[in-house]
Each structure stands twice: as C-alpha cells, then as structure tokens.
Amino acid sequence: DAGITQSPRHKVTETGTPVTLRCHQTENHRYMYWYRQDPGHGLRLIHYSYGVKDTDKGEVSDGYSVSRSKTEDFLLTLESATSSQTSVYFCAISERQTNQPQHFGDGTRLSIL
Amino acid sequence: AQSVSQHNHHVILSEAASLELGCNYSYGGTVNLFWYVQYPGQHLQLLLKYFSGDPLVKGIKGFEAEFIKSKFSFNLRKPSVQWSDTAEYFCAVKGDTGNQFYFGTGTSLTVIP
Numbered sequence: 001d002a003g004i005t006q007s008p009r010h011k012v013t014e015t016g017t018p019v020t021l022r023c024h025q026t027e028n029h030r031y032m033y034w035y036r037q038d039p040g041h042g043l044r045l046i047h048y049s050y051g052v053k054d055t056d057k058g059e060v061s062d063g064y065s066v067s068r069s070k071t072e073d074f075l076l077t078l079e080s081a082t083s084s085q086t087s088v089y090f091c092a093i094s095e096r097q098t099n100q101p102q103h104f105g106d107g108t109r110l111s112i113l
Numbered sequence: 114a115q116s117v118s119q120h121n122h123h124v125i126l127s128e129a130a131s132l133e134l135g136c137n138y139s140y141g142g143t144v145n146l147f148w149y150v151q152y153p154g155q156h157l158q159l160l161l162k163y164f165s166g167d168p169l170v171k172g173i174k175g176f177e178a179e180f181i182k183s184k185f186s187f188n189l190r191k192p193s194v195q196w197s198d199t200a201e202y203f204c205a206v207k208g209d210t211g212n213q214f215y216f217g218t219g220t221s222l223t224v225i226p
Contacts (some may be wrong), residue, residue, distance in 0.1 A: 019151055031184055031212060033214070035216075041202060041218060042119075042216045043216040043220035044201065044216075045213060050212050058213065090156065092157075099162070099165075099207075101147050101159045102153075104149075104156040104158075105156060
C-alpha cells in the first residue's frame with residue numbers, strides 16, 4: 001500500500017467550528033486530492049493540488065479550503081463546519097504521468113452535529 | 114466535462130455466479146480507465162487499469178475488464194464470484210489532458226454464500 005496517512009481517522013464536532021483534516025504522504029508524488037464520499041454520490045472531488053502551493057477546485061469546493069506548503073502534506077479545512085459536510089473524506093495521491101492511478105488513504109469519518 | 118455512469122447500483126449474486134458491472138463514460142479524447150474496489154470500512158484499492166494496447170485488461174483477484182471504444186464502455190467481469198468479493202466497485206476515468214479523475218457513483222456487490 002502507498003504511504004498515505006490521514007488524520008484524524010474519526011472526528012465529531014459541532015456546527016460552526018473550524019475543522020482541519022491532514023493528509024501526509026511518503027511517496028513524493030506530485031498530485032494530491034481530497035474527496036468526499038456520500039451514499040448515492042460516490043466520490044466527489046473537493047480540491048486537488050499539483051504541486052507545493054498549487055491547488056485547484058473540484059466539483060464540490062464550496063465551504064472548503066486547502067493548503068499545501070510541503071510536498072508531503074495536504075490540508076483540508078472546513079472554516080465553519082455545517083451538518084451537510086458530515087461525510088467520509090478520502091485523500092488520494094498520484095504520480096505525474098497521466099496514466100498512473102490514484103492511491104487512497106484510509107479515510108476520515110467526520111460527523112458534524 | 115467528463116462523466117462516468119455505473120448503471121447497476123446494487124447487485125446481488127450467489128457464489129460461483131458470473132459478474133459483469135457496467136461502466137460508461139463520456140469523453141471525446143484519449144482516456145485512462147480504472148476500476149477500484151472498496152471493501153467494507155476500507156479505502157479504495159486499484160483492481161485494474163487500462164491506458165493503451167490490448168483492450169482486455171486483467172487485474173487482481175481474477176477480475177478483468179474490456180475497453181470498447183465505440184461504446185465508451187469499460188465493463189468489469191469475473192467468471193465466478195466469491196463471498197469475499199462483497200464490496201463496492203467504482204469505475205474511474207482520467208483524460209489524457211487535465212489532472213482530475215472522474216468517478217462513477219459505485220456499484221454495491223453482495224455475494225451470498
């Protein structure tokens with residue numbers, strides 16, 4: 001398995017609080033991604049990064065921000081969490097070549113009450 | 114934008130039955146295609162991938178998939194399923210340009226012993 005660590009693995013918090021999820025990789029891959037997984041929707045891309053300080057929005061980016069100050073770390077922040085952001089969040093990484101697959105972390109289960 | 118359709122949302126089979134899960138995509142250019150499996154409570158794992166060459170691709174655990182360009186399809190098959198194949202299966206597409214992967218909504222497979 002690829003060296004991807006997501007933290008925390010589980011979190012319960014209240015509406016309106018800020019939340020930061022961390023994805024750490026040891027593979028030195030250029031691309032990193034944040035997805036959310038919800039029943040009936042599969043995986044939806046929130047944001048991705050194609051290098052240090054280089055990020056772009058995915059299809060469900062509203063309410064989320066990201067930062068990548070080092071190759072190995074990609075942070076996802078919910079500035080003011082809402083109940084609609086209750087989900088399982090997956091980080092993924094991939095190499096530069098376009099035909100290479102993504103490798104996924106173990107996920108973070110986030111519940112917002 | 115690219116999109117991926119998995120028409121079978123939930124499939125129930127008995128052990129030893131044959132499996133075929135449909136995947137259709139919309140993208141006019143060169144594509145890279147992937148099937149992932151997600152066992153209960155786990156992260157997504159790569160089953161197989163196609164990016165060029167023989168359109169019949171063999172993956173792990175006895176799975177295979179066939180790329181039919183004229184039908185924009187990449188269906189997953191297995192001749193004889195086992196109880197341990199119970200999982201959710203995701204088809205994904207990545208164009209030759211751009212950095213995003215596009216996932217289908219997934220097919221939940223239940224294999225009855």
